[in-house]
Amino acid sequence: MREYDSLYVDGQWRKPSGGGTIPVVSPVTEEQFTSAPLADRSDVDDAVAAAQRALRSPEWGAISPDERAVLLERFADEMEKNASERAALTTAQNGMPIGLAEGYEGQGPIYLLRYYAGLARATPLEEHRPRFGGGGTTVVRRQPVGVVAAIVPWNFPQSLTMFKVAPALAAGCTVVLKPSPETTLDALELAATAERAGLPAGVLNVVTGGVDIGRHLVAHPGVNKIAFTGSSAAGREIGEVAGRLLRPVTLELGGKSAAIVLDDADLSDSVAGIAMAGLLNTGQTCFASTRILAPRSRHDEVLQAVAAFASNLVIGDPTDPDTNVGPLVSDRQRQRVESYIAAGRSDGATLVTGGGRPERDKGWFVQPTVFGTGNDTKIAREEIFGPVLVVIPYGDEDEAVAIANDSDYGLGGTVWTGDPERGLDVARRVETGVVGINNSMLDFGAPFGGVKSSGIGRELGPEGLHAYFELKSVFLLD
Numbered sequence: 025m026r027e028y029d030s031l032y033v034d035g036q037w038r039k040p041s042g043g044g045t046i047p048v049v050s051p052v053t054e055e056q057f058t059s060a061p062l063a064d065r066s067d068v069d070d071a072v073a074a075a076q077r078a079l080r081s082p083e084w085g086a087i088s089p090d091e092r093a094v095l096l097e098r099f100a101d102e103m104e105k106n107a108s109e110r111a112a113l114t115t116a117q118n119g120m121p122i123g124l125a126e127g128y129e130g131q132g133p134i135y136l137l138r139y140y141a142g143l144a145r146a147t148p149l150e151e152h153r154p155r156f157g158g159g160g161t162t163v164v165r166r167q168p169v170g171v172v173a174a175i176v177p178w179n180f181p182q183s184l185t186m187f188k189v190a191p192a193l194a195a196g197c198t199v200v201l202k203p204s205p206e207t208t209l210d211a212l213e214l215a216a217t218a219e220r221a222g223l224p225a226g227v228l229n230v231v232t233g234g235v236d237i238g239r240h241l242v243a244h245p246g247v248n249k250i251a252f253t254g255s256s257a258a259g260r261e262i263g264e265v266a267g268r269l270l271r272p273v274t275l276e277l278g279g280k281s282a283a284i285v286l287d288d289a290d291l292s293d294s295v296a297g298i299a300m301a302g303l304l305n306t307g308q309t310c311f312a313s314t315r316i317l318a319p320r321s322r323h324d325e326v327l328q329a330v331a332a333f334a335s336n337l338v339i340g341d342p343t344d345p346d347t348n349v350g351p352l353v354s355d356r357q358r359q360r361v362e363s364y365i366a367a368g369r370s371d372g373a374t375l376v377t378g379g380g381r382p383e384r385d386k387g388w389f390v391q392p393t394v395f396g397t398g399n400d401t402k403i404a405r406e407e408i409f410g411p412v413l414v415v416i417p418y419g420d421e422d423e424a425v426a427i428a429n430d431s432d433y434g435l436g437g438t439v440w441t442g443d444p445e446r447g448l449d450v451a452r453r454v455e456t457g458v459v460g461i462n463n464s465m466l467d468f469g470a471p472f473g474g475v476k477s478s479g480i481g482r483e484l485g486p487e488g489l490h491a492y493f494e495l496k497s498v499f500l501l502d
Contacts, residue, residue: 032215034074035225051119060208071229075198078226100137140194168196170248178204195492274481279435282428283313301464311436361410373397435474
């Protein structure tokens, strides 16, 4: 593995000012296998200053959308060359099964760059409208919002980075990226790829660190917009700072999504999809459908089918293509998940499968765990972020929707049915940002985000690009 010992600021590789490092620990061996640089506040200041200069530079600020699109496509071409290496970096750091990482982390960022390159070409920067009431024309102009602070989590680090970086660059913004301390290496490799693609100096900068560095970046006077994915608690803190500074913000936060299994669902076809909608990436997925709502008449059938599927998943080395469930990202995360499993037991939930650790000498593994419970228990109401599913009974369709909506969160969700039109009717009533009918796959061309404690704003699709524009109206009289 190559060494990642420098930050990327203003198109240059530089050692962190304080000389600090972040240990990088394998979730499989529980041992440190390398280290990453640790930025301090002066490094953040320099990165923001570089992004401000690049915003006004002739190499970036003065080029056309078509020229930006060419740079984004070149960036995508370079990312394609090291897709396997980048996927392996994610797996090494957070334990994501390699089969999942190759798609989401290796290929996903490439698709997003090319998609937003196309939107950059297709989105007019100016629109001429007849003046309301006549007597003139108004020119509505789109211009980049400015310097973007992009703060990303560890669970899908590369794809969630590109949720922000691709549309920001397509709009003509510049970016200061702060990855999670658990997944820093892939962000530095992203910077190296951008450098090889010829992205102008200062357009993309990478600084590293924990909560203190994130807070400094969020409140920095040189930042014009914040794009954050992470916990609802951290999102509230960022939102408070952004509100005080009158700074636009996009917050994609936590979830406790519901999978509504209707009475006509064919479990032989759908049980794998129902279970994996909640267990994707070992349950470390913000939009995971971890509450499975089953008709009371079929509750035991659904509970046993989901438990049987979960108990047969392959737990093991995430670099093995046959592995379905890898380790959790850290010992702290495993302790958190195990505390919820203990809470489920003490609250009287019925444990059907899992609940412990697999027989392995090393690694932060937890067995896929399935409980039967009501919607009023701690494990049914709080985000666990691990391989823990709950199956909850309901009476009729109205009650299913009411239970799905009885949550502080509203990010994802699924509906499972033999009648897609009926599923669509149910989906329309669920208070959430995205819903899948008989699937849980995102569409990069459609807006993604949540309501309630799951955040504000939208990423992906044309709406994701529009979030990085400011609008200016110029009034012209006849």
